[in-house]
Amino acid sequence: MAEKLSAVKGMNDILPAAVPRTEKLPDSQLWQWFESAVRDVLARYGYHYVLTPVVEPTALFVRGLGEVTDIVEKEMYSFTDAMNGDRLTLRPEATAGIVRAVIEHNALYNGPLRIWTIGPMFRHERPQKGRYRQFHQLDVEALGLAGPDVDVEMILMARALWRELGLVEGRDVRLEINSLGQPAERKAHRDALVAHLEAHADRLDADAQRRLHSNPLRILDTKNEAMRDVVESAPRLIDFLGPESLAHFDTLRASLDAVGLAYTVNPRLVRGMDYYNLTVFEWVTDQLGSQGTVCGGGRYDGLIQQLGGKPAPAVGFGLGIERLLLLLQALQVPVPSAAPDAYAVVPAGVPLPAVIAAVESLRGAGVRVQMHAAGPEGPGSMKAQFRKADASGARYALVFGPDELAQGQVGVKALRGGDGTQVPMPLADPASWAVKLQSPA
Known part of the structure; x- marks a missing residue:
């Protein structure tokens, strides 16, 4: 077996929220x-x-x-x-x-x-x-x-x-x-700052000592509390x-x-x-x-x-x-949902070309549709597909049953609220009802 490779330390993969992570990083x-x-x-x-x-x-x-x-x-x-x-x-x-x-x-x-x-x-x-x-x-x-x-x-x-x-x-x-x-004003302040810091050289840490003449302004950013009073009493640039x-x-x-x-x-x-x-x-x-x-x-x-x-x-x-x-x-700021508008439920034996054509028409009308994909053992039961539809976060299920397809229709069933009724919709004119499926902006 080939050696397992990992990302370089300190360089992270940005993955979908559904992928488990060992470290909590933004998805x-x-x-x-x-x-x-x-x-x-x-x-x-x-x-x-x-x-x-x-x-x-x-x-x-x-x-x-x-x-x-x-x-x-x-x-x-x-x-x-x-x-x-x-x-x-x-x-x-x-x-x-x-x-x-x-x-x-x-x-x-x-x-x-x-x-x-x-x-x-x-x-x-x-x-x-x-x-x-x-x-x-x-x-x-x-x-x-x-x-x-x-x-x-x-x-x-x-x-x-x-x-x-x-x-x-x-x-x-x-x-x-x-x-x-401006530069001349900063130079006057820098000269006064260096003189002040030199007068307190015994209070400066190693990093401040290194920066004293090369980059003294950065000393003012120190997080070293032992130097706090030296920094607070230093000349202020705004006064120059x-x-x-x-x-x-x-x-x-x-x-x-x-x-x-x-x-x-x-x-x-x-x-x-x-x-x-x-x-x-x-x-x-x-x-x-x-x-x-x-x-x-x-x-x-x-x-x-x-x-x-x-x-x-x-x-x-x-x-x-x-x-x-x-x-x-x-701060737990709420993020708009990235869930699909609808999940296409595809029973076994249904002609896939007809389903794919119908789903693509809905996508063309602006609906975000996730289509159920069959595994090695087939598409799975309707109950299993509805579980996946619910887990996807979709607001609607699109049921492409053989009877519906024979009549040029698809069954639309609300997954979030509603009374569980499946409503037939015409596949010949998806644009006329696609807007009803779209999630609010």
């Missing part, structure tokens, strides 16, 4: 519902779908994310192409690839671009709940637009998605915002912002106030890369333990130029799908 029905909600919400805001390769040049992420980031130093799946020696990497995030595509195809030639993508990312880190080595991300970007109105649009799109999914902002998820200002940066942030806040969206200004909300500027935001939850962030975004006006393009403003957000779906499960 494919929940994924499909989420993706449908994403498409509907982003279409309302005028955003267009794009796809970029899963494999990119390693240099893209080194230049885009920085050599001293944990992602580049420790987490990327990189390899050398055996054909030509190119250094390649499985993408650890989506934004760099999107910006590369925008530059390569001169996509901003005709003006600003609003786009989104969804797909797998890869990071070699310790797998834990909501964090996997292959994970999936929704990424939304607006390129070529500089105003705070687009920053607000990003935040409101996320709120619209929460509402579409049945989440309540302020209860299930909360908004935190901050401003990073000039009039233009403050005006941008004030307009953002006023716009959120105007639509009644509550938020918290979190002065410790930062980004470690130099190309980020002005608005940053996160949607957080208390329902997932230490993994509280479900969506994060902000403005990155310096990245397009950093990756070789003409300077252009940009803002976007990313959302970890696994983590969000775990939140939906934790």
Whole structure:
């Protein structure tokens, strides 16, 4: 017997709910519902779908994310192409690839671009709940637009998605915002921050010591409680912002106030890369333990130029799908049924071509029909077929008995409610009654 093979550690199969799992993971029905909600919400805001390769040049992420980031130093799946020696990497995030595509195809030639993508990312880190080595991300970007109105649009799109999914902002998820200002303002703050941290060097853990001069802003994200008072007393970036940066942030806040969206200004909300500027935001939850962030975004006006393009403003957000779906499960958010509208019961001896033609006509009229398939020993008894019809979740059974077919009819029997009466319906004109079988949207 051949050796049994398993998925790579930290990379999971997304299966239908009916398939038993050893680990509780979101099922494919929940994924499909989420993706449908994403498409509907982003279409309302005028955003267009794009796809970029899963494999990119390693240099893209080194230049885009920085050599001293944990992602580049420790987490990327990189390899050398055996054909030509190119250094390649499985993408650890989506934004760099999107910006590369925008530059390569001169996509901003005709003006600003609003786009989104969804797909797998890869990071070699310790797998834990909501964090996997292959994970999936929704990424939304607006390129070529500089105003705070687009920053607000990003935040409101996320709120619209929460509402579409049945989440309540302020209860299930909360908004935190901050401003990073502009490079010169950040440099002044960075100098003051480094001086403050150096004055408390004996209090810094090994990770903070390593980042002190290469990426000091990330120290403000520490979860080490022993450093909490050092971080809390550190200089605040917002105190270094000039009039233009403050005006941008004030307009953002006023716009959120105007639509009644509550938020918290979190002065410790930062980004470690130099190309980020002005608005940053996160949607957080208390329902997932230490993994509280479900969506994060902000403005990155310096990245397009950093990756070789003409300077252009940009803002976007990313959302970890696994983590969000775990939140939906934790809150027991109801998911629309994926059950068929009807289950076709096919007695033994009935001519299958006639049944298949009839079922296909119903599907063509918009009815979701699951047809009973015969096993090695035949189709099974009517009682067994009705048990399977009930287990499928279908609202109706379609009974293709020989008498019904001889009269050009099918028997329709309600499986959910009703009085058990079987009603004959004409197969010659399924469109005239198919709508009665369809589940409510």
